[in-house]
Amino acid sequence: MLPDRTPTQRLTGRPVRSNRSGSSRLIDAVAVLANSGILTDHRETSWASITFAGTRHGMTWLFSGAEAVECGEAFIAALPDHEFRIPGCLVADATIVEVSSSQLPEPMMTLTIEILLLEEA
Secondary structure: OOOOOOHHHHHHOOOOOOOOOHHHHHHHHHHHHHOOOEEEEEEEEEEEOOOOEEEEEEEEEEEEOHHHHHHHHHHHHHHHHOOOOOOOEEEEEEEEEEEEEEOOOOOEEEEEEEEEEEEOO
């Protein structure tokens, strides 16, 4: 990975404009929390209630290798109570949806999470 590029830039391979969306900021914030995890899938759907609007994000993260799996375990512990700081947005819910792991040929863990990102009024 290139240290001078954000996770969103590494995913898309192109520079991100300074006027970044809440979604790209969310991906970057979760990537910091995931540490050595690799984002393998991201889905975004619009979400609204009578009083709030936002987006629901589904993400799948891969942790490959013993040290990375330890980071994945720390990620599981930290995510539900983590306070994200995303300008103009509020993370209303962050949930671990699925965890799968294997030990051979090397330790590996795959996590699926869902995050509800609301737009601040």
